[in-house]
Amino acid sequence: MAEHIETDTVVVGLGAMGAQALWQLARSGVDAVGVEQYSPGHSRGSSHGESRIIRTAYLEGAEYVPFVHAAWRAWADLEEASGSCLVLRTGALVLGAPGSAAVAGTLTAAGHHGLAHSRLSGQELAERFPQHAVRPGEEGVFEEEGGVVLPEAAITTALRLARAAGAEVLTGTRVTRIEPDPDRPRVLAGDTEIRARRVVVTAGAWLPQLLPDAMAPVRMRVERRVLGWFRTTQDPSPHAGGPVFARDEPDGTTWYGFPSLDGRTVKIGIHAEAPGSGDRPGAQWGEPVDPDAGPRKPDGADARRLAELAAGLRGVEELPERMAPCMYTMTPDEHFVIGLRRDLPGLVLAGGFSGHGYKFASAVGEALSDLARHGRTDLPIGMFDPHRWD
Ligand SMILES: Cc1cc2nc3c(=O)[nH]c(=O)nc-3n(C[C@H](O)[C@H](O)[C@H](O)COP(=O)(O)OP(=O)(O)OC[C@H]3O[C@@H](n4cnc5c(N)ncnc54)[C@H](O)[C@@H]3O)c2cc1C
Incomplete structure (x- = not known):
């Protein structure tokens, strides 16, 4: 040696x-x-990929909430020790049908831990967050304790x-x-x-x-995911401020996005495709990746799939101006x-x-x-x- x-x-x-x-x-x-x-x-x-969502009313399980509180405290420690801003407080919004995993999970976590939140009807959502094209039957839950980690x-x-x-x-x-x-x-x-x-x-x-x-x-299973950045089309843009979001589609697809951090684009990504949807496998069975080879480069099919979801946003171009691949390391639960x-x-x-x-x-x-x-x-x-x- x-x-x-x-x-x-x-x-x-x-x-x-x-x-x-x-x-x-x-x-x-x-x-x-x-x-x-x-x-x-x-x-x-x-x-x-520049940004990660932090939410407190944790839709993945109310039992995570004490650990989210610990994380907020520890991020504040790092910011104080370094003098750097590493977490942007934007608030967090989830959207979906009333019984969807995102809405129901967020309400359960908020209720269980007494977290401040507001439940919004479709009409209230559309008025308060015009950056989202709200579908009939969709509702939302907003909490202040959310944001972006850099x-x-x-x-x-x-x-x-x-x-x-x-x-x-x-x-x-x-x-x-x-x-x-x-x-x-x-x-x-x-x-x-x-x-x-x-x-x-x-x-x-x-x-x-x-x-x-x-x-x-x-x-464990290492899977490919793709992020897409869409140019905003309006000035002023409804994406200039506002909360990070997670959104459940009627077919079970879960996607998420951020307010514009650079003043010209909005980033979105797919967390989980609808389970069992043919060439769009469920969360546990996304495209496997050998980490040494790295995930496959994003292509036209990725752009079209992201564009289908971005149609749920107002004031963005139809197709992403750039994309980046990333890896999830999934456990069975x-x-x-x-x-x-x-x-x-x-x-x-x-x-x-x-x-x-x-x-x-x-x-x-x-x-x-x-x-x-x-x-x-x-x-x-x-x-x-x-x-x-x-
Ligand atoms: C597209 C995407 C979006 C996401 N969005 C969110 C979000 O909004 N909110 C959220 O909370 N989470 C999000 N996540 C998940 C989150 O980013 C990951 O859970 C987290 O980054 C995993 O961190 P890690 O330290 O395990 O892995 P990494 O950050 O990848 O670190 C592992 C490190 O180990 C190094 N390494 C590996 N093997 C060796 C070796 N043999 N020798 C030396 N070094 C080695 C690697 O090079 C790497 O730097 C997202 C993930 C992706 C991919």
Whole structure:
């Protein structure tokens, strides 16, 4: 081995989760090394594309709400420590039929946790949010506690603070092997060997191939998704302000979008196609991706599919002016994997964020730092137990 490093904790993968974990470790005084195969804020994983939605009345499950609260607090910490604005408070809107997963799930979470929200009829929606072409029978739920997290900036900012607090950051360095051990697990990256007390593994779409045996029962699936940017056509544009949104179509497709952040385009994406819709597979069965090859480049079919949904917006061009592919790492129940596994002594895992993890990255970083330092955390991560499929 050309180089040998001894440290307390290694973080493998410095994307959304790993960057926050490294900062939390370093600010706690832990001797830490972070390893990233590309350059921080790159566009080959799951954390690029300028914006991520944060919502509090969590339609994916009311049980997430305490963790969203923790994430808001931790984002505010990062903003304060860095002096950077990383979260834009725009409010969040969901639209759909009264019983749709988006509307019903949001109302359940808001009701269960007593969260401030307003339920809007179709007419109220159309009056208050003219950027949406509201369909007959559609209603909405609006909450102030929603907004946009800036994904690339949050990663580079956390890594800047981590370095300033003493962490070492190795970029352009690919980890080829992780050897679990209760005392001194080992990480191999090219001709560098790193031995540490703990290894935090936050490799995103590469997690299943980095720890194939332990991850086999989880049956994670890496899937392709495509983002599209549509030019706005009106001046002033109804998309100039307003909330982030998630919208359920009558066939079960769930898509989402953002207000215009650059003053000229609106970004939208498809979270889940309608289950069982032929060449538009359901959320669990989107187009599989080998993360090393990367997702297939967006094509005309992607543009047309995004355009079908963008027809639900007013004041945007028919076709996207640009598109970008991205990867979701899905678990069978679409909940995350965060914690320790008995067959991986010395390792702490976070992965399988199933297309809705970014908003939590700040709190995930805290939880990973707690787990690496103390073997436990008070943060509410019980539902993300990595053993739940064994
Ligand atoms: C199109 C799209 C839209 C989304 N929208 C939202 C949203 O609105 N709100 C929300 O909350 N979430 C959203 N998500 C989900 C969210 O972005 C992801 O859950 C989150 O980014 C996953 O973070 P991660 O750290 O697991 O992966 P990543 O950020 O991809 O980080 C993994 C890192 O590990 C590195 N790595 C992997 N293997 C190795 C190795 N062997 N050696 C060294 N480095 C390695 C990779 O290069 C990468 O940098 C969206 C995702 C996509 C794709």
